[in-house]
Amino acid sequence: MGELRLMKGNEVIAEAAIRAGVDGYFGYPITPQSEVMETLMIRKPWEETGMVVLQAESEVASINMVYGGAACGKKVMTSSSSPGYSLMQEGLSYIAGAELPCVVVNVVRGGPGLGTIQPSQADYFQVTKGGGHGDYHVIALAPNSVQEMNDFVTLAFDLAFKYRTPVVILSDGAIGQMMEKVYLSDFVPRRTEEEIRKECGDWCTLGSKQHNYITSLELDSAIMEQRNLHLQKKYEDMQKEARYEEYMTEDAEYLFVAFGSASRICKKSIELAREKGIKVGLFRPITLYPFPSKQLYQLGTKMKGILSVEMNAGQMIEDVKLAVECKVPVEWAGRNGGIIPSPDEIVVALESKLIGGK
Amino acid sequence: MADIDIKDIIKEENIVYKKSSILLDKVMHYCPGCSHGVTHKLIAEVIEEMGIQDQTIGVSPVGCSVFAYNYLNVDFQEAAHGRAPAVATAIKRLLPDKYVFTYQGDGDLASIGAAEILHACNRGEHIVCIFVNNAIYGMTGGQMAPTTLVGMKTATTPYGRDVDRNGYPMKITELIAQLPGTCYVTRQSVETAAAVRKTKKAIRKAFENQRDKKGTSFIEVVSTCNSGWKVDPVKANKWMEDHMFKFYPLGDLKDSTRDNPADYEQYIKD
Numbered sequence: 029m030g031e032l033r034l035m036k037g038n039e040v041i042a043e044a045a046i047r048a049g050v051d052g053y054f055g056y057p058i059t060p061q062s063e064v065m066e067t068l069m070i071r072k073p074w075e076e077t078g079m080v081v082l083q084a085e086s087e088v089a090s091i092n093m094v095y096g097g098a099a100c101g102k103k104v105m106t107s108s109s110s111p112g113y114s115l116m117q118e119g120l121s122y123i124a125g126a127e128l129p130c131v132v133v134n135v136v137r138g139g140p141g142l143g144t145i146q147p148s149q150a151d152y153f154q155v156t157k158g159g160g161h162g163d164y165h166v167i168a169l170a171p172n173s174v175q176e177m178n179d180f181v182t183l184a185f186d187l188a189f190k191y192r193t194p195v196v197i198l199s200d201g202a203i204g205q206m207m208e209k210v211y212l213s214d215f216v217p218r219r220t221e222e223e224i225r226k227e228c229g230d231w232c233t234l235g236s237k238q239h240n241y242i243t244s245l246e247l248d249s250a251i252m253e254q255r256n257l258h259l260q261k262k263y264e265d266m267q268k269e270a271r272y273e274e275y276m277t278e279d280a281e282y283l284f285v286a287f288g289s290a291s292r293i294c295k296k297s298i299e300l301a302r303e304k305g306i307k308v309g310l311f312r313p314i315t316l317y318p319f320p321s322k323q324l325y326q327l328g329t330k331m332k333g334i335l336s337v338e339m340n341a342g343q344m345i346e347d348v349k350l351a352v353e354c355k356v357p358v359e360w361a362g363r364n365g366g367i368i369p370s371p372d373e374i375v376v377a378l379e380s381k382l383i384g385g386k
Numbered sequence: 387m388a389d390i391d392i393k394d395i396i397k398e399e400n401i402v403y404k405k406s407s408i409l410l411d412k413v414m415h416y417c418p419g420c421s422h423g424v425t426h427k428l429i430a431e432v433i434e435e436m437g438i439q440d441q442t443i444g445v446s447p448v449g450c451s452v453f454a455y456n457y458l459n460v461d462f463q464e465a466a467h468g469r470a471p472a473v474a475t476a477i478k479r480l481l482p483d484k485y486v487f488t489y490q491g492d493g494d495l496a497s498i499g500a501a502e503i504l505h506a507c508n509r510g511e512h513i514v515c516i517f518v519n520n521a522i523y524g525m526t527g528g529q530m531a532p533t534t535l536v537g538m539k540t541a542t543t544p545y546g547r548d549v550d551r552n553g554y555p556m557k558i559t560e561l562i563a564q565l566p567g568t569c570y571v572t573r574q575s576v577e578t579a580a581a582v583r584k585t586k587k588a589i590r591k592a593f594e595n596q597r598d599k600k601g602t603s604f605i606e607v608v609s610t611c612n613s614g615w616k617v618d619p620v621k622a623n624k625w626m627e628d629h630m631f632k633f634y635p636l637g638d639l640k641d642s643t644r645d646n647p648a649d650y651e652q653y654i655k656d
Binding site: 233239 | 410439440441442443445452453455459460461462463464465466469472473474475476477479480481484485501502505
């Protein structure tokens with residue numbers, strides 16, 4: 029285990045990026061994640077590892093800078109929050125279409141529109157269902173602690189290069205802003221150009237006589253269909269990356285399904301509910317895409333009822349219902365607009381919607 | 387007279403001109419009379435002559451030249467519409483010893499990508515931007531571009547561009563010349579042998595500026611789109627000379643190095 033520190037989630041993203049041997053970060057300020065780029069600028073990694081840190085003119089530019097760097101086989105990333113993440117959808121679609129690896133951190137705030145700067149999970153649909161145009165998905169990792177903000181940076185790059193895909197760390201304003209103890213990862217050196225050529229083979233555009241080129245364009249529909257089928261096969265292969273955590277599910281009769289900040293509230297709700305004699309456990313999807321459907325089916329179909337607890341109007345609940353094939357009652361509980369639900373109100377929702385109700 | 391075999395004629399010592407090895411043997415999709423083919427050729431020749439094929443990364447736009455990567459034998463990235471300068475910025479920052487250039491049309495560079503080109507030039511990225519301005523959206527079927535002249539008929543200005551309805555034609559090259567990050571800003575054309583030679587010199591200079599880390603080099607090539615303008619290639623050249631050159635006069639707008647950062651430090655000195 030690495031160095032122990034007390035840090036903000038956003039600061040940890042920056043520190044973890046430097047330690048993971050990231051080649052470039054391109055960003056644009058937006059609350060509540062501006063500390064990512066601020067921390068990088070204070071740390072000056074260009075002096076330490078040679079990492080490039082650049083403040084772009086917009087999120088549109090920063091995701092396209094990520095495209096350019098990723099197409100060189102470099103480890104590149106950006107971070108933003110919901111309105112900025114919306115602006116990146118065009119770029120993400122191109123990155124997915126051109127099959128490039130990159131990491132995007134979305135520290136979600138409440139919407140729609142300019143919305144609020146308070147924490148939210150209302151970008152679930154946008155992140156897990158593709159987001160931009162065309163048939164594609166990104167891998168979505170949902171940290172629920174400052175420690176996971178550290179751990180998922182390395183994991184995200186590993187998955188990004190394994191599948192040549194964008195990986196999104198779907199955090200929220202609470203995880204980004206809170207301070208917790210964290211064991212930082214050890215330093216990994218940045219790869220040399222030779223190492224990149226060896227790892228990436230003939231797709232990276234580092235300058236060559238082989239005419240490597242990166243594009244998402246194909247006007248021949250027959251070939252374009254094959255490309256789409258290839259992408260779909262890749263998404264099928266990705267399903268084995270599904271990650272989840274179970275908490276107090278051994279004897280559970282009811283189940284909370286929650287990710288990120290909401291999953292932490294649920295742990296307290298479980299304590300309160302069990303004091304009342306309600307046997308409830310937690311299933312926490314760690315990957316939101318691929319969604320751990322099989323695992324949730326196995327556990328969830330044994331329950332009397334499932335409560336999808338979300339800091340949005342009920343988005344993940346659709347995947348929960350699909351996972352358990354509606355074989356058990358599934359209800360939603362949560363708050364909107366940047367409000368974090370209290371442990372009590374989740375217990376009340378459990379009682380009224382699933383136990384006392386129907 | 388003895389029979390002369392074609393092989394006797396095609397000998398190295400007899401060659402006065404040949405296609406650049408950087409141009410791939412592919413049939414170009416450009417319309418006959420289009421300026422893109424010549425401009426591609428000039429870039430290819432400069433890359434070949436400087437011996438930088440394996441150190442060059444091009445970025446192609448969205449528009450007629452979207453397939454530039456099919457014709458130039460260097461590593462290439464195809465960017466989203468207007469974003470080539472952002473893409474090129476990252477490539478150059480991550481690979482500072484490589485040569486990076488964007489190739490963009492007027493819709494791509496001056497309309498949807500206005501922010502990206504202005505900011506890349508303002509940062510003084512050490513890249514080369516080739517801007518092909520034919521005052522029209524060619525690929526989508528001849529709609530109005532930001533550079534379309536007032537009165538010019540296009541698919542979306544069927545009665546001619548009208549300032550009240552459509553705004554003014556944009557001289558983005560003049561804007562870019564004002565930016566402290568640019569070192570070389572020039573406007574050229576490729577409709578005559580003399581013009582072709584001048585444009586090639588400009589492209590060579592731009593790549594040399596990049597090698598010498600002087601700042602952003604920006605070359606506008608005032609071009610024709612005879613298909614979009616709905617005239618034959620000869621008339622298109624004449625129309626360009628008679629009308630386009632008046633509004634977009636040829637020549638260097640700037641030839642120096644990007645501004646000295648020290649000149650900007652005085653404003654917050656105590």
